[in-house]
Amino acid sequence: MAGLVAAVIIIQACTKLQPSAPADDELLDGPVAGLTYEQNRQFLAGDVAFNDEVFTAQSGLGSIFVATSCGSCHAGDGKGHPFTTLTRFGQTDSTGNRFLHLGGPQLQNRSLSGFTPEQIPTGATFSKFTPPANTGLGFLELVSDADILAMADPNDANGDGISGVPNYEYLPSFVTPFSNALPRNGKYIHRFGKKAAAYNLLHQTVNAYNQDIGITSTFSPMDVYSGLNIDPEVSDKTIRDVVFYLQTLKTPVQRNQNDAKVMQGKNIFIQSGCESCHKQTLQTGFSNIAPLSNKTFHPYTDLLLHDMGPGLNDGYTEGSAKTSEWRTPPLWGLGLSPNSQGGQYFLLHDGRAKSIEEAILLHGGEATNSKDKFIQLTAADKAALLKFLESL
Amino acid sequence: MIKFFSFITALLFSLVAAAQIDPALLKRIPKDTAKPMLNMDAVYNRPFVAVGKLPVSVGGYMEANWQHLGTDGVSEGHQFQFRRMTLFVSSTIGKRLKFLSEIEFEDGAKEISIEFAAIDIELHPLLNLRGGMILNPIGAFNQNHDGPKWEFTDRPIAATQMLPATWSNAGFGIYGKHYNKDWMFGYEAYLSGNFDNTIIDNVENKTFLPAAKNNKERFEEINSGLPLLTSKVAVRNSKIGELGLSYMGGVYNKFQDDGLQLDDKRRVDVFAVDFNTTLPKLKTFITAEWAWIKVNVPATFTQQYGNKQQGGFLDIVQPLIKKKMLGWPNATLNLACRLEYVDWNKGTFTSTGGNIAEDLWSIMPAVSFRPTAQTVLRLNYRHQGQRDLLGNPRAKTGGFSFGISTYF
Numbered sequence: 162m163a164g165l166v167a168a169v170i171i172i173q174a175c176t177k178l179q180p181s182a183p184a185d186d187e188l189l190d191g192p193v194a195g196l197t198y199e200q201n202r203q204f205l206a207g208d209v210a211f212n213d214e215v216f217t218a219q220s221g222l223g224s225i226f227v228a229t230s231c232g233s234c235h236a237g238d239g240k241g242h243p244f245t246t247l248t249r250f251g252q253t254d255s256t257g258n259r260f261l262h263l264g265g266p267q268l269q270n271r272s273l274s275g276f277t278p279e280q281i282p283t284g285a286t287f288s289k290f291t292p293p294a295n296t297g298l299g300f301l302e303l304v305s306d307a308d309i310l311a312m313a314d315p316n317d318a319n320g321d322g323i324s325g326v327p328n329y330e331y332l333p334s335f336v337t338p339f340s341n342a343l344p345r346n347g348k349y350i351h352r353f354g355k356k357a358a359a360y361n362l363l364h365q366t367v368n369a370y371n372q373d374i375g376i377t378s379t380f381s382p383m384d385v386y387s388g389l390n391i392d393p394e395v396s397d398k399t400i401r402d403v404v405f406y407l408q409t410l411k412t413p414v415q416r417n418q419n420d421a422k423v424m425q426g427k428n429i430f431i432q433s434g435c436e437s438c439h440k441q442t443l444q445t446g447f448s449n450i451a452p453l454s455n456k457t458f459h460p461y462t463d464l465l466l467h468d469m470g471p472g473l474n475d476g477y478t479e480g481s482a483k484t485s486e487w488r489t490p491p492l493w494g495l496g497l498s499p500n501s502q503g504g505q506y507f508l509l510h511d512g513r514a515k516s517i518e519e520a521i522l523l524h525g526g527e528a529t530n531s532k533d534k535f536i537q538l539t540a541a542d543k544a545a546l547l548k549f550l551e552s553l
Numbered sequence: 554m555i556k557f558f559s560f561i562t563a564l565l566f567s568l569v570a571a572a573q574i575d576p577a578l579l580k581r582i583p584k585d586t587a588k589p590m591l592n593m594d595a596v597y598n599r600p601f602v603a604v605g606k607l608p609v610s611v612g613g614y615m616e617a618n619w620q621h622l623g624t625d626g627v628s629e630g631h632q633f634q635f636r637r638m639t640l641f642v643s644s645t646i647g648k649r650l651k652f653l654s655e656i657e658f659e660d661g662a663k664e665i666s667i668e669f670a671a672i673d674i675e676l677h678p679l680l681n682l683r684g685g686m687i688l689n690p691i692g693a694f695n696q697n698h699d700g701p702k703w704e705f706t707d708r709p710i711a712a713t714q715m716l717p718a719t720w721s722n723a724g725f726g727i728y729g730k731h732y733n734k735d736w737m738f739g740y741e742a743y744l745s746g747n748f749d750n751t752i753i754d755n756v757e758n759k760t761f762l763p764a765a766k767n768n769k770e771r772f773e774e775i776n777s778g779l780p781l782l783t784s785k786v787a788v789r790n791s792k793i794g795e796l797g798l799s800y801m802g803g804v805y806n807k808f809q810d811d812g813l814q815l816d817d818k819r820r821v822d823v824f825a826v827d828f829n830t831t832l833p834k835l836k837t838f839i840t841a842e843w844a845w846i847k848v849n850v851p852a853t854f855t856q857q858y859g860n861k862q863q864g865g866f867l868d869i870v871q872p873l874i875k876k877k878m879l880g881w882p883n884a885t886l887n888l889a890c891r892l893e894y895v896d897w898n899k900g901t902f903t904s905t906g907g908n909i910a911e912d913l914w915s916i917m918p919a920v921s922f923r924p925t926a927q928t929v930l931r932l933n934y935r936h937q938g939q940r941d942l943l944g945n946p947r948a949k950t951g952g953f954s955f956g957i958s959t960y961f
Contacts, residue, residue: 168955172631175621178934180949182626215758218750229758229857233942242943243904244856272853274750274806275816503907503943 186414189296189494189501190238193411195452200409207406210399211235216374221394224276224386225269226375231403234292234373238410239494239501241292243512247373250287255481260285262388266479267372269385276386286484288475290355291512294494294501298353299408300458301491302362303445306343306350312440312463323437323527325465328357328488330480335380336364341446351480352464355510357488358479362404370395409450412458413494416552426549429542433534438467438489438527461492461553470525473509485526496551517550518543591739591787592797592827593690593728595697596653596669600927600960601643613640614960616700622935622952635661636956637700639668649675654686657719668721679729683743686772688721690741690785691801692842693827695720699960704870704889704921706933706956709842710913711864711895716823716844717763722746722781723772735791742784748805748821749776753850753858759897759911759942760848760858762821765805777804777818794830794839801825805848819849838870857942859898859909866893870921881924889919898942910944913937928959 185191192204212232216222227247228234234245248268251258258265263282272278281287309327317324329348332338338349339361353359359368363380370376375385378400382390417423430436439461448454466486474485482488487510495517498506506516514520524532538546581602590598601610616636622628636659643653654670671685688696694712698719712718724745731738748765755764765771775781785799802822809815825844831837843865850860870889878884898911915937922930933954938947 172621175631175953176623176628178953179621179623179628179951180625183946215756217754217756219754222754226855229855233758233855233857236941236943236945242902244902244943246904271855272851273754274819274851274854276853278853500946501943503910503945 186416187497187500188237189294189410189413189497191411192409193299193452196409196450200405200450203402203405204409206399207402207404210403211406214399216376216394218273221376223269223271223273223375225272225279226385227267227269227271227373229374231369231374235295236501238295240294240498240507241512242502243291243507246289246291246512248281248287248289249477249479250281250285251477251479253286253476253478253484255478255483258479264385264388267385269372269375286476288355288477289511291507291510293355293490294413294498295407296410296494297412297458297460297491298362298410299448299450299453300412300443300445300456301352301460301462301464302408303448303453304352304443304464305341305446306339307341308444309350309352309464310343313465321434321437322530323434323467325438325463325467325489325527326481326486327351327464328466328480328482330358330360332360333364333367333380335367336360348481352488354479355487355490356479356482357464357466358482362407363400366400366404366407370400408453412460413497413553415459415493416496418552420548420552422545422548423552424549425542426545426547426552429538429546430549433538433546434531436461437531438463438465439492440489459493462489465489467528468526469528472523472525475511492550492553495553517547591730591737591789591795592693592697592829593730593739593741593785593787595699596655596688597643599641599699601641608644610643611641612643612960613638614699614701614958615639616706616956616958618706618954618956620706620952620954622950622954624948624950628952639699646672666721668719677729679731681728682725683728684725685723686721687724687726687743687745688719689724689743689745689781689783689801691720691783691799691823692716692718692825692844693797693829693840694718694842700958701927701929701960703958704868704887704919704929704931705891705917706931706954707917707935709866709868709891710893710915711844711866712842714761714763715846715862715864715895715897716825717766720763720766724780726783737789737791739787739789740785742782744780744782746771747775747777747779747781747803750806752805752821753848753854758857760846760850760860760862761897762823762846776807778809779804779818792833794828797825797827799823799825799827816851817849819851820847821849822847836872838872839868841865841867856898856900856902856909859900859911861899862895862897863899864893864895864897866891879924883925885923885926887919887921887923889921891915891917891919893917908944909942910940911942913939928957930957931955 215230228245234241249266251266260282264279269279313325315324315326327350330351332349351357351360353365359365367380371381376394377391378393378395384391440463441459445456466482466488468485469487476484478484508514508520521535601612603610615638618634620632639657641655645651652672655668657666657668667686669688671683671687674682695718722745724743726743728741749768751764752762753760755761781803783801787797789795804818805821806819808818823846827842829840846862848860850858868891870887872885872887874886893915896912898909900909917933917935919933937950940947
């Protein structure tokens with residue numbers, strides 16, 4: 162009898178004595194609310210493929226590669242660590258990558274046992290890219306070209322020193338343009354990646370499997386080691402599941418947004434002109450996935466390229482982006498970056514900034530005015546601004 | 554192969570079933586308590602039953618659990634697990650010639666394996682030959698892994714997720730023991746089947762010696778063509794306890810094929826120390842094991858796979874009550890605790906100089922009840938923290954498990 166009572170108590174205590182879940186605003190992973198049962202199933206399939214599937218030599222890894230799984234670069238769907246920073250190489254002008262026949266654009270800097278990793282070819286310029294956070298990508302994908310163009314100011318008509326431009330590029334054959342796309346001379350506005358060189362999440366995902374892990378698919382059948390087309394090493398379904406997973410990851414939840422200091426910091430952020438590029442609010446268009454359709458959200462990006470000055474000019478470019486131009490990174494989730502970067506910040510395109518303040522101070526070019534305003538802030542105002550950014 | 558084992562199992566069961574008609578035919582062989590034992594004797598230090606006048610003894614054990622664990626608020630709910638059933642068959646073939654086999658059915662017969670099947674030939678107490686399927690004597694747990702001997706439902710993480718227990722291979726070797734009053738000395742040395750490339754290229758995404766267990770070809774072919782050397786020395790003082798030092802190492806990768814060189818030779822080397830003792834008066838039983846692993850991972854490969862690992866466990870078992878309970882004359886109620894730590898990737902990132910984490914600690918208090926020495930009911934609570942490679946916030950795991958394990 163006593164044993165039975167003990168068993169009942171233990172079973173009742175099971176969940177009470179287990180570690181509780183972190184608060185929702187402390188996590189970047191997890192689906193957007195409102196998915197159907199079927200959509201939840203596809204989200205889970207994509208989650209497993211993204212976070213749990215590890216490639217080995219037997220399952221197609223490499224023979225040269227950067228990482229062994231998607232999750233290796235995006236722990237908890239957050240920003241990556243210099244350990245998986247990837248290197249792209251090419252040229253300084255916008256005439257197209259002249260090193261594709263030598264393994265470009267991406268350097269596979271690791272190799273299986275008995276193989277030699279790729280080297281940057283003589284004459285090529287290069288840049289290092291730290292993996293970005295995945296969170297809320299489905300919302301960014303649904304911002305219309307018209308909205309992006311409305312934020313662009315290529316000739317700085319308003320005279321604020323900021324002249325964002327979209328990255329126009331040709332589409333790969335496996336990508337179907339959005340119905341509301343606004344092409345120019347056969348080129349389409351791309352929006353994902355440090356230089357906005359990926360059109361949509363299918364484009365990004367297929368390239369990542371191929372260029373980061375050395376995994377071929379029907380979309381991208383060329384083996385990065387041999388340069389020859391080979392059988393697909395990942396199924397179309399898995400790629401589609403991963404794309405769905407990325408599309409339906411929730412948006413980051415701001416913390417302490419009603420805190421007086423945070424609100425003060427937000428005002429300073431806007432007054433300093435930061436919001437001219439890091440646009441607070443965007444809108445999605447129509448989507449078959451109801452929770453993503455026609456939503457207002459707050460990513461703090463304009464998805465446009467901006468000249469960031471000589472300090473951030475690596476001499477490498479992609480598409481129509483210039484060497485000093487970088488796509489405005491979304492700031493949502495910024496304060497949670499240390500939770501995926503091993504307890505510290507690695508910010509800007511290559512992780513060179515070890516704090517938010519250092520990242521601001523490394524801004525140049527179109528952001529010079531805003532940086533100067535930041536430098537002139539009082540210590541209290543700086544602290545408020547940083548507190549706001551950490552709350553994102 | 555599976556059919557063969559199934560046949561043997563069916564034969565044994567039918568023998569036992571037949572014998573059950575007349576219980577007098579079943580004769581429990583008492584444990585030899587006169588001889589002092591070392592950890593290396595664990596394979597024979599088990600209860601056996603002789604079946605009639607057959608020249609064989611049989612035995613075995615089983616383990617089953619219930620558990621409810623959760624990690625960071627997410628739980629798979631209630632789980633009932635039939636972890637394993639193991640059958641032993643022992644036979645004295647002739648004077649100073651004996652054979653023992655251990656066949657294990659894991660997870661409801663999802664896996665069937667011969668964990669041990671070796672003939673022992675005694676030339677001298679200090680020189681015995683052993684050949685067949687041997688248990689590599691690395692650390693203590695690998696040879697002494699029977700469920701009913703432990704107060705915890707789970708095997709030590711360092712022993713099964715860093716070291717590859719239960720790790721057995723086809724091989725040959727020698728062993729011997731020497732007694733002198735309170736002192737006892739033993740040694741073992743074997744050449745056996747080896748690891749393979751999967752220890753640094755696997756779905757665990759970390760250097761993982763147990764990955765080599767998936768290679769069933771290892772019982773017929775060594776990947777590198779070079780044997781694995783495993784050796785151990787142990788010394789026991791009847792008042793102090795037993796200390797074991799062991800080493801296991803060899804070339805794990807396929808560095809040549811068909812006479813052509815494919816890669817450099819790459820080694821895996823494992824060092825382990827184990828200790829066990831029973832404190833006088835309190836009768837507290839303490840057992841501990843710690844291991845260090847060095848693996849030659851190619852410099853061009855990813856640091857996801859570490860070239861150094863370390864980890865171990867400490868079990869403390871305190872008998873609280875030993876008396877007649879619920880009708881069992883020598884029942885025991887124990888309080889126990891296991892402390893565990895594993896670092897699967899000891900080192901620093903070349904990119905930042907920062908520490909590589911990929912580590913785990915666990916504290917597992919337990920209560921166990923033994924109606925007899927051969928049967929244990931155990932209730933554990935696991936409290937565990939695990940960090941990823943980058944050292945991001947620990948995933949916290951906790952929950953209860955209850956299990957039963959018994960020799961039969």
